[in-house]
Amino acid sequence: MSVNKEIKRITTHILQEMKNRGEKIAMLTAYDFSMATILDDAGLDVLLVGDSASNVMAGHETTLPITLDQMIYHAQSVVRGASRAFVVVDLPFGSYQGNSLEALNSAIRIMKESGAHGVKLEGGAEVVESIQRIITAGIPVMGHLGLTPQSIYKFGTYTVRAKDEAEAAKLKTDIIALQEAGCFAVVLEKIPAKLAKEVSQLIQIPTIGIGAGPDCDGQVLVVNDMIGLTKGFRPRFLRQYLDLYAGIKDAAQSYIQDVKSKDFPNEKEQY
Ligand code: KIV
DSSP states (O other): OOOOTTOSSOOHHHHHHHHHTTOOEEEEEOOSHHHHHHHHHHTOSEEEEOTTHHHHTTOOSSSTTOOHHHHHHHHHHHHHHOSSSEEEEEOOTTSSTTOHHHHHHHHHHHHHHHOOSEEEOOBSGGGHHHHHHHHHTTOOEEEEEESOGGGHHHHOSOSOOOOSHHHHHHHHHHHHHHHHHTOSEEEEESOOHHHHHHHHHHOSSOEEEESSOTTSSEEEEOHHHHTTOSTTOOOTTOOOOOOHHHHHHHHHHHHHHHHHTTOSSOGGGOO
16 A cells, blocks of 8 residues: 655545546544544545534434534544644535525635535535635535535435436536636535546546445545444445444443453453
């Protein structure tokens, strides 16, 4: 594995260079200090403080309930743990849609209060004005197209997007609009691999895929899914590298057993 630890801090410029020379970008979500410290030490290029925190940290069914204050709390914790990775934070539902001044104020709060390095927001042409306004303030923006979970009640399902010609054509127009607006990268979630390949070649900025096949310029997964903390969530695109649910449950049961049997603490584990 080649992780260039000489790089002091990943920047948008470095991410662009990675695309230009065909080096894949590795991104995972992170929501807290401990996990961010481990992932940063492992050499992740980008840590995303995703609004998936609403699901995996807070137990909500969707990403809609998480607030800007809660995102800032998660982002502050991740920033404290990340010394090399570029930290991007999701603008949560209701903090940017339809009002570019509100979008700018939300992005400024994230940057100022958390120390993160950029923000991500969902949508195409309809959010271009907000993206331009945020970038004008000097804040790097990552786009997000395809399955956009903040619109789940419009879609009605978490199934693959842009399978038909009309939606694929809109995605192509949208990604060009995001590039022209100045986004430094775009997440492509759950779209056909063929379309992801086409748009990754169409635009100059990096694409980061989740369920979008191997030809995106980088990949992202929700860390809790990737390490098997999320019980029973096994979508086709997910590669699960650990089964921490089982591991932690086993450890907790051993602890219960040791406490109940008075084996813990022993003589060496006391003062
Ligand atoms: O919130 C999140 O975790 C995300 C990723 C799925 C890209 O947006």
